[in-house]
Amino acid sequence: MGLFSAIKKGLQKTREAILGEIKGIAGQGKVTDEMLEELEERLIKADVGTSAAFLLTDALREEALGKSLSQNEVLDILRSEAERFLVDPPKFEFKGNPHVFLVIGVNGAGKTTTIGKLAKKFADEGHKVMIAAADTFRAAAIEQLEVWAKRSGAEFVRHAEGSDPAAVAFDACQAAKARGCDVVFIDTAGRLQNKDYLMEELAKIVRVLKKIDPSYPHDMMLVLDGNTGQNAINQAKIFHKSFPLTGLVVTKLDGTAHGGSVLSIASSLKVPILWVGMGERIDQLVPFNKAEYVDGLFKE
């Protein structure tokens, strides 16, 4: 399956529902407030969130209320408004030797799985990959990651369960340098953004990494579960405040989730979505593409 169709297929139901509403708006004479409310409903049901839904319908209200527009005109307004929120992922560049990714997020979002998938991608491109088991807290988190390291053929550094995550991260980066690895992925324990002691633990990992090289970590990647509702916005904001994020990954979009909250997040943070998780298998990670996502929502 092409990458394009994966995202578009995932969003098919949402798109159909949105298009259904738009058919009610376009070509039916003048656009009314009621029509706009129906559309807003569809967007909210896609977890776009009230704020982004309001922004989108407000844009339409401004340009369309009281006018008769064709379906394509309506879609164009929505698409250009949504595209305004989003940014395309920048082309990946190695910023260090090795390039260090710190992967963070709330519990169960898909961090470990995403690392396994990314390790495979980098390995397939001929890079030497190191994975660091800095989730030393959750039961069998280390063993889980080890399976992924084997699957991707990556180097793997672990300490005992319950040991200091910062020490694992430190050792893995040192080892990666010694062994000539090109890229390091540091897996971290799930942490809810309202838990100060866990945020402090993360801050310590960052501090320790910077002792090796102030440019570490080059990427601070937040993994979000696509099923998450409005809390995803909180997650992104709070993590971003303490740990300026360089990218987002949205997982589990192979289900019926729409990940609509990325629109709200993007509208307030301007952090690019880098990857989208489309299943549990190692090959089910696709690069995010803003046009595809927006088309997935708004293109027939």
Next chain:
Amino acid sequence: MMFSQLTESLESTLKNLRGQGTLTEENVADSLREVRRAFLEADVSFNVTRDFVKAVKEKAMGSEVLTSVTPGQQIVKIIHDELVQVMGGETKEIALSGKPPVGIMMVGLQGSGKTTFAAKISLYLRSKRKKKPLLVAADVYRPAAIKQLQVLGKSIGIPVYDEGEGNPVEIIQHGYEYAEKNGFDVVIYDTAGRLQIDEKLMQELEQAREAVHPEEILFVADAMIGQEAVNVAQTFFERLNFTGVCLSKMDGDARGGAALSIKKITGVPICFIGVGEKPNEIDLFHPDRMASRILGMGDVVSLVEKA
């Protein structure tokens, strides 16, 4: 905080109401819009929100404006009471009256908290209900899922039955037989996470249910889940008729509106909430606390109660 947000916005829309006698359609219209928005922001499903706001409107209409509280607070109180009522008055306890070993099967989406809840519930039943539980590791798909349950079981001294790889339905069947032979009176099956649209894996759960007829099937949902909660819960319910709901990660700051949607859509009571990662971080579900949380408020209710 939402408390101030919702109540404040209600205050501003209702500030002229004091001393007007009764709440009328006109004078509450603005505030109901605020309520709707608050619900959607708490991840209550769109349709449930709409029905709910309608019900509240009917209740509010014609009620007298109290002098001791502001009309905003009064409306919040009406909503709060309605929420508590919908989310199911009484606290549900796990059914343990069947012929032992009583089966409890954990089901839900990936990463929702099933394995953690399996351990938590086993600990809860042992310490609070004096039971002797067995955990069964029937997730053969996720890397190290079995090991995860083993580590958790070991940390709380509860045995775990596993066969390594294998067929989950058979593992569940064998786990049941093992529990029966070895004098366990509760057997908790941990299953792999799955999407409700994954036909093969949903069938597997149906077969497992047929094989061991668990007394309870507990649907585990993440408190942070959004509008999708309805689709997911509805399909799991249609396929499995789950008997209870567990909400994980309530120690976070999600408002947890999905709790209301799931209860409303399936009618199945919520029994446990997860309030941390450790096996003892489990609580019984309290509808009144959940109602306050969804509304993002603290003390309005007691305030009005006193009035």
